[in-house]
Amino acid sequence: EPEVTQTPSHQVTQMGQEVILRCVPISNHLYFYWYRQILGQKVEFLVSFYNNEISEKSEIFDDQFSVERPDGSNFTLKIRSTKLEDSAMYFCASRTGTSTYRGQPQHFGDGTRLSIL
Amino acid sequence: AQKVTQAQTEISVVEKEDVTLDCVYETRDTTYYLFWYKQPPSGELVFLIRRNSFDEQNEISGRYSWNFQKSTSSFNFTITASQVVDSAVYFCALSEARSGGSNYKLTFGKGTLLTVNP
Numbered sequence: 001e002p003e004v005t006q007t008p009s010h011q012v013t014q015m016g017q018e019v020i021l022r023c024v025p026i027s028n029h030l031y032f033y034w035y036r037q038i039l040g041q042k043v044e045f046l047v048s049f050y051n052n053e054i055s056e057k058s059e060i061f062d063d064q065f066s067v068e069r070p071d072g073s074n075f076t077l078k079i080r081s082t083k084l085e086d087s088a089m090y091f092c093a094s095r096t097g098t099s100t101y102r103g104q105p106q107h108f109g110d111g112t113r114l115s116i117l
Numbered sequence: 118a119q120k121v122t123q124a125q126t127e128i129s130v131v132e133k134e135d136v137t138l139d140c141v142y143e144t145r146d147t148t149y150y151l152f153w154y155k156q157p158p159s160g161e162l163v164f165l166i167r168r169n170s171f172d173e174q175n176e177i178s179g180r181y182s183w184n185f186q187k188s189t190s191s192f193n194f195t196i197t198a199s200q201v202v203d204s205a206v207y208f209c210a211l212s213e214a215r216s217g218g219s220n221y222k223l224t225f226g227k228g229t230l231l232t233v234n235p
Contacts, residue, residue, distance in 0.1 A: 031221070033222065033223075035223075041227070042208070042225045042226060042227040042228060043162070043208060043210075043223075043225040044225070045222040045223065045224065048220045048221075048222055050220075055220045056220040056222060089160065091162060093162075093223075095221075102169070103150030103152075103167050103169050103212065103214070105152060105164045105167050106164070106223060107164060108154075108161065108162035108163075108164075109161070110159075110160065110161040111160055111161065111162075113160075
């Protein structure tokens with residue numbers, strides 16, 4: 001069964017450094033998302049991406065964050081200058097697209113655990 | 118704004134017991150979708166079930182069943198004859214189907230930690 005792939009599984013970075021989290025969504029999916037989960041807390045929406053542009057972002061997704069789909073397969077999340085509070089599990093998700101949304105489920109990757117020191 | 122509440126923080130059962138996980142949601146939309154995801158100790162998020170707002174028929178799929186009650190804004194999930202491998206955090210999530218948008222983000226509840234003891 002096709003799946004969403006995220007790399008690396010664990011990233012340790014010094015505060016203030018830039019970090020790029022990578023995702024390969026399911027190949028025929030058109031909608032892409034990033035979520036984060038601070039340890040022990042709920043999963044929070046960061047950003048959605050469709051047709052090579054951001055379709056919605058949360059208040060968490062400030063100027064330090066950016067997303068990119070540099071080629072036909074990868075979908076990246078960049079944090080320019082990391083802070084201690086960015087430590088979390090980051091999930092990439094994707095779903096199919098049709099002309100009408102009918103609740104197609106989002107399929108998640110295994111996550112990247114980001115630890116800021 | 119959409120909101121999902123899972124009042125049960127933790128549930129502990131003995132293997133083979135039935136267990137029901139509660140979920141209450143808030144939305145202003147008339148069309149929306151509800152989901153249950155499972156997060157085992159390994160950390161990944163696994164899609165389990167989906168229900169749309171215009172179909173209140175409750176279903177059973179193997180050991181899983183769900184009870185959608187639009188009148189009380191609840192979407193409860195039941196595992197029958199629980200097994201140790203069911204031990205995980207279970208998240209209820211809501212997606213609103215607003216017209217004209219392509220987002221359809223998921224809003225998650227805080228999750229319920231289910232522990233099934235042998």
